[in-house]
Amino acid sequence: MTPGVRLASAARDDHKRSGTPAEAITAGADYLVVGRPIVRSADPAAAAVEIIAEMRSAI
Numbered sequence: 221m222t223p224g225v226r227l228a229s230a231a232r233d234d235h236k237r238s239g240t241p242a243e244a245i246t247a248g249a250d251y252l253v254v255g256r257p258i259v260r261s262a263d264p265a266a267a268a269v270e271i272i273a274e275m276r277s278a279i
Contacts, residue, residue, distance in 0.1 A: 241271050243275035245278035
């Protein structure tokens with residue numbers, strides 16, 4: 221499980237080490253923890269779509 225996943229354009233919040241969805245997938249992550257970038261977004265559905273698209277680009 222990989223916590224602290226953020227899009228490159230997103231704030232890191234309290235995470236000292238965070239990575240993008242593509243970085244996590246490329247590094248071998250099977251499960252990504254993505255909470256704040258979605259729930260704090262003005263458009264949570266669009267944020268989720270963007271994260272999923274980046275995950276797919278790494279496969």
